[in-house]
Amino acid sequence: MKSREEKQQKTDKAWNELYARLEQDGLLPQADAPVKQHFMQSVPLRWAACIALLLAGTVAAWFIKTNFYAGEDKLLLANEKGKPTLVTTFEDGSIAYLSEQASVEYPRHFAEDSREIYLKGDAFFEVSSNKQRPFVIETQQAWIEVVGTTFNVRSKDNESFSLSVRTGKVKVTSKKSGESVFVTAGQTALLRDDQLRALQTRDFDQFNRYLKFIHFKDQRLSNVVRIINENTDSIQLKISPELGDRLLTVTFHNDSPQTMAQLICLALNLELTVQQNIININQPK
């Protein structure tokens, strides 16, 4: 019988032929190609790599945390270039969705009278309601004061700043002029040429952009499911109550709700059943 080695040689030869053909036809990625490949290369067992992909996100986040400044009782979470939206939940239950190259600095514990964080870059926020403890976001250009709402902040470059509110009401104050505007659902605050104005929101797709390619890191399953449901009309995911606190680290990339449900089940060893427009996720019997 042919030895494993010979079989290997034959496969090698076939692979080299195919590779040469792809190369000749210009079908191979450029040398400076996707950064995404680098996790794969670092995993020695090629086949095990596919499983390790799920963990890659976690590793990246850990790397960021340890590589950035984290002052006294302050934590800094940053998202790298080209990475999926990074979702993080603060201790009060508020959620930040960080775009690529965005970062937040926040205290390990919020003060008793306010919840303050510092933001660089673009992010979407879901702030949990607490009138006694306003949620304040500081950016390079403005202060944003929130009671309980969802909104999108764009503060990527130093010159311009914009904030679009999806639900609720937000107060934005320009750091330079001290001027304030109130922004409500469907409105956008725009800071340009030192002028702060509230306009009607035109780009509603900005809210959805975060969800197309999204990374949940150690998020409670109930949060993940809620976020998926808020962004789909066709179908809803339902989990049994005891599963709500299970933690999940997962990346979705333009996946359908069905695929996301399958991924969740595979990752946490759960079962799903479909009833019309509802996907139920349960413990296996």
Next chain:
Amino acid sequence: MVMLEDLLILRKIKEGDIKTFESVFRLYYSPLCLYAFSITGRKDIAEEIVQELFYVLWKDRDKLQILHSVKSYLYGAIRNQSLQYCEHVNVRERYKEHQLNAEEQVPDSTPEEMLEYKELEEVINRTLKKLPQRRQAIFRMHRLEGLKYKEIADTLSLSVKTIEAEMTKTYQELRREIEKYTYVL
């Protein structure tokens, strides 16, 4: 159901990750060649079909849709391509020619390859022997005598649908045997 692993593999390939593509190629190359061989009866054609499948798979990876597993997708595609090959040539002629030229073809193959070739025929024959007689007869008529499904159906007084169903079962059995054979190696 699509497995988590398959989804991740698919995503990586769509993103242009050649390493993942290579690992899929390496894992399935041998068994797929054998599977194609079991249908076409030609080792060179089998290898060509497998290479072509992977070439197209990479080239059109954006359009790739895998509904079950990567494995069943590959086997399914190889089966279709192999069957297409059989339909496009006059199998009867090819088979005779192949038999006649068997001697001439030898110089191209190394002794190991000849041995493997023989082993493959054995795997196929062994698989066939396990099949119910009717299924076996249909496979032989189709593969060895080069008869079309319609011709077989007429000869055996069966419907074309039955012939198709029997052939599908034969291919499934062949696939199982080939997998066993390649993973034992």
